[in-house]
Amino acid sequence: MFKKILLLSAFSAFSFSSVAAEINCPAPASIVTTGQLDTSDGVPGFVYCSPSAKECQWKGLDPLSDTPNKVSGVINEGGKPTHHNGLTYCDYELKNGNQIRLSLEK
Numbered sequence: 001m002f003k004k005i006l007l008l009s010a011f012s013a014f015s016f017s018s019v020a021a022e023i024n025c026p027a028p029a030s031i032v033t034t035g036q037l038d039t040s041d042g043v044p045g046f047v048y049c050s051p052s053a054k055e056c057q058w059k060g061l062d063p064l065s066d067t068p069n070k071v072s073g074v075i076n077e078g079g080k081p082t083h084h085n086g087l088t089y090c091d092y093e094l095k096n097g098n099q100i101r102l103s104l105e106k
Contacts, residue, residue, distance in 0.1 A: 025090035026050035026102065030051050031050045031058070033053070034046070045061040045064070046067075048061070048062065048071070048092075058103065058105065059102060060092075060101050062094065062100045069094040071093070071095075075093055076090050088103065089102060
C-alpha cells in the first residue's frame with residue numbers, strides 16, 4: 001500500500017510540474033495595447049495584453065509612456081515565465097526602451 005501511495009504522489013508531482021513547465025511567455029508579436037490611457041487603478045498607463053485586447057490572458061501596464069509602443073523582445077531567459085508568490089509573469093522590453101511585466105491572469 002505504501003508503495004502505491006508513494007508512486008501516486010510521485011506521478012502527481014511530475015504531472016503538475018510538467019504542466020507548469022509547458023507555459024511559455026507570449027511572443028512579442030502577440031502583445032498588443034488598446035492604445036488608450038487607462039487610469040482605472042489610479043496609475044495612468046497603457047495596458048498591454050496577449051493574445052488580444054479582448055482576450056487578455058496576459059496583462060501588463062506601461063506607466064512611463066505618453067504613447068503606446070511595440071514590444072521589441074522578451075527579457076526572461078529562454079522565454080520561460082517567472083513564478084513567484086503564486087504569480088506567473090514575463091518581462092519585456094518596449095521599442096522606446098521601457099520595460100513592462102505581463103502577469104498571467106487566472
